[in-house]
Amino acid sequence: MTVLHDATDQQLVEAIAANHRVYFRMEAKQAGGEERQTGPVVWTWLPVGKRSNIAFPRLPGQEAGPYLDLLMDAFRDAPPTSAGCWSLDPPEPADLGVRLLARGFQPGWRPHWMVADLDKDLREEVTFPPGLEITADKVTSLSGVADLPYAWSEVLLQEGEALTQRFIARIDGKIIGQSGVLCTDVAGLYNVSVLPAYRSKGIGKALTLVTCRFARDKGYRYATLNASGDGRRIYNQLGFRSIGDGWTWWLMNDRWLDNTPEMIALAEAIGRGAPDGLAVSEDDLSRPLSNGMTLLELAVHLRQPASVDWLLDQGVPLRPLDAWDLGWKDRFVALLSADPSLVNLRYGDGELTLAHTAVERGDVELLRYTLAAGPDLSITDKQYQGVALGWAYHFGRKEMIRMLGGEA
Numbered sequence: 161m162t163v164l165h166d167a168t169d170q171q172l173v174e175a176i177a178a179n180h181r182v183y184f185r186m187e188a189k190q191a192g193g194e195e196r197q198t199g200p201v202v203w204t205w206l207p208v209g210k211r212s213n214i215a216f217p218r219l220p221g222q223e224a225g226p227y228l229d230l231l232m233d234a235f236r237d238a239p240p241t242s243a244g245c246w247s248l249d250p251p252e253p254a255d256l257g258v259r260l261l262a263r264g265f266q267p268g269w270r271p272h273w274m275v276a277d278l279d280k281d282l283r284e285e286v287t288f289p290p291g292l293e294i295t296a297d298k299v300t301s302l303s304g305v306a307d308l309p310y311a312w313s314e315v316l317l318q319e320g321e322a323l324t325q326r327f328i329a330r331i332d333g334k335i336i337g338q339s340g341v342l343c344t345d346v347a348g349l350y351n352v353s354v355l356p357a358y359r360s361k362g363i364g365k366a367l368t369l370v371t372c373r374f375a376r377d378k379g380y381r382y383a384t385l386n387a388s389g390d391g392r393r394i395y396n397q398l399g400f401r402s403i404g405d406g407w408t409w410w411l412m413n414d415r416w417l418d419n420t421p422e423m424i425a426l427a428e429a430i431g432r433g434a435p436d437g438l439a440v441s442e443d444d445l446s447r448p449l450s451n452g453m454t455l456l457e458l459a460v461h462l463r464q465p466a467s468v469d470w471l472l473d474q475g476v477p478l479r480p481l482d483a484w485d486l487g488w489k490d491r492f493v494a495l496l497s498a499d500p501s502l503v504n505l506r507y508g509d510g511e512l513t514l515a516h517t518a519v520e521r522g523d524v525e526l527l528r529y530t531l532a533a534g535p536d537l538s539i540t541d542k543q544y545q546g547v548a549l550g551w552a553y554h555f556g557r558k559e560m561i562r563m564l565g566g567e568a
Contacts, residue, residue, distance in 0.1 A: 177216040179348035184213040190316040199227045214245040221253040243411040258431030264450035268408030271386040274400040278376040281399035310351035312340040339367040347375030349385040433464035496533040503533040515548035
């Protein structure tokens, strides 16, 4: 590995992907697994009951389907608890997401890549909270620290494939946070985390700064990370800047059903916006894919209005949220006017109403349109048993709290 200097953003993004591949491989070895390759697809195999990762595949378009089918066969032989496929933007092939969804993967979140030039841009004017002590520590077990998310295992840190270090934050001797760095061509920061009771006190920022200083002292020019929405502001304050987004798709532990080749072909055609000429049965149109999505949900998610229209022509009913997500506000209003009970329709595994969905997304306009249709606001979701107002309080959405009759 060669430490990058004077790199372009594209070189940095490629280095981030390479850094993640090493991390996934080390994580697999630590769990008793290994890295494997199916054609050009590099993925981690782990013993039954562990998570697998597919590391930034680049597949030739015509061969992508057969390679993914072979990969699915391997997963079915030894099912992990979940499998994540990571990709840079744009994916290769461009319809990689369509192919994965057709085979049972669910849409995932989008990684947000950030980088700091440690020679030029690192801002070190950080005030450490009183009593905070941060030390380099690769041996202390964090398994007993409750509520500390994504804590790096001391076993993983001993893999030795690349330079790693973990930093532990303490106040009055109590472990309250941690961060990790994996050094390849760049210094990849991972899992900066702080106990809930100690957040918003500058501890995460201090951990990040100490980790960056370590990397700089080891001769690294660039520190990189994948930032959550809440973390971006903090990282910006330290001198990190955004250089792009990635993609993820997830295969969950109850999604191992086989889609027939015919259903895969149908789903791929729907996902590409080219379903014309397909011969399908009524059962095919109503049967969910193994990721739980209906064909209509797939078409809406991938923003394929031609496929939506084709499905409607086949007799598939349009739901209000589908219309909203396609920007069809007139149809949204018309559907609720024709059948007011649709305002209380539930969506997805969580059985969210339109009101829940609006709050979750922070979509004030959707909530306004929904309230105009007179929803039953006493309905709770399946997982958390919360009403929409409770969700608004949870997310801190003050305007929505007021709209739902609460006190912000």
